[in-house]
Amino acid sequence: SQQGEEDPQALSIQEGENATMNCSYKTSINNLQWYRQNSGRGLVHLILIRSNEREKHSGRLRVTLDTSKKSSSLLITASRAADTASYFCATDGSGNTPLVFGKGTRLSVIA
Amino acid sequence: GAVVSQHPSWVICKSGTSVKIECRSLDFQATTMFWYRQFPKQSLMLMATSNEGSKATYEQGVEKDKFLINHASLTLSTLTVTSAHPEDSSFYICSAKRTATDTQYFGPGTRLTVL
Numbered sequence: 001s002q003q004g005e006e007d008p009q010a011l012s013i014q015e016g017e018n019a020t021m022n023c024s025y026k027t028s029i030n031n032l033q034w035y036r037q038n039s040g041r042g043l044v045h046l047i048l049i050r051s052n053e054r055e056k057h058s059g060r061l062r063v064t065l066d067t068s069k070k071s072s073s074l075l076i077t078a079s080r081a082a083d084t085a086s087y088f089c090a091t092d093g094s095g096n097t098p099l100v101f102g103k104g105t106r107l108s109v110i111a
Numbered sequence: 112g113a114v115v116s117q118h119p120s121w122v123i124c125k126s127g128t129s130v131k132i133e134c135r136s137l138d139f140q141a142t143t144m145f146w147y148r149q150f151p152k153q154s155l156m157l158m159a160t161s162n163e164g165s166k167a168t169y170e171q172g173v174e175k176d177k178f179l180i181n182h183a184s185l186t187l188s189t190l191t192v193t194s195a196h197p198e199d200s201s202f203y204i205c206s207a208k209r210t211a212t213d214t215q216y217f218g219p220g221t222r223l224t225v226l
Contacts, residue, residue, distance in 0.1 A: 042219035098145040
C-alpha cells in the first residue's frame with residue numbers, strides 16, 4: 001500500500017527556478033526519505049530526515065518535515081535541466097518495516 | 112557504501128515461461144529484503160518482504176504461488192515469476208535492509224518484458 005499523496009503529480013519549470021514538491025503520509029513514522037528516479041532507471045537516495053528533525057539541507061536540496069501535519073516538502077533551488085526526474089517520498093516505520101512510497105512528482109526542468 | 116545488485120538488469124521472455132531475478136547485498140548482511148514492482152509512470156508498490164530462513168510475507172493482492180521468493184542466505188534473495196504473462200511486464204526492484212540499522216539499500220532494478 002502507499003502512504004499518501006505527493007503534489008503536484010507533475011511540475012514543469014524553467015531552469016534556474018525553484019521547485020517545491022510536497023508529500024503527505026498517514027501513519028506515524030521513524031523517518032522520511034526522498035528519492036529521485038530518472039526515467040526507467042533505479043532509485044537514487046537524496047536525503048533522510050528523522051521524525052525528531054524539522055529541516056535538513058543537502059546542497060541545493062532543502063527538506064522540511066511537519067509531523068503534526070504528517071507532511072514533508074522537498075525544495076530544489078536553482079534547478080537545472082539535469083534535475084528532470086521523478087521524485088518520491090518514502091516513509092519508514094521502525095524495525096524491519098519496509099519503506100512505503102508516495103505516488104511521486106514528475107519534474108521537468110526546461111532549459 | 113553498501114551495494115545491492117540485481118541480475119539480470121533486463122529480461123524478455125515468452126508468455127508462460129518462468130523468470131528468476133536475483134538480489135544480492137554485496138558487502139553487508141541483510142536478514143530482510145523487500146521486493147517492489149513499478150509499472151510505467153507509477154510509484155513503487157511493495158510486493159513482499161523476504162526474511163532469511165523463513166517464508167516471505169506477501170502484500171495483499173500479490174499471489175504467493177505466482178511470485179516465489181527464496182531468501183536462502185543473508186546476502187541473496189530471489190524472486191521467480193512463474194508462468195509469466197504480458198501483464199507481469201514491469202520494473203522489479205529489490206532492497207536490502209542492513210541488519211541492525213534503519214537504512215534500506217536499493218538494487219538497480221530488473222525490467223521484465225513478457226511477450
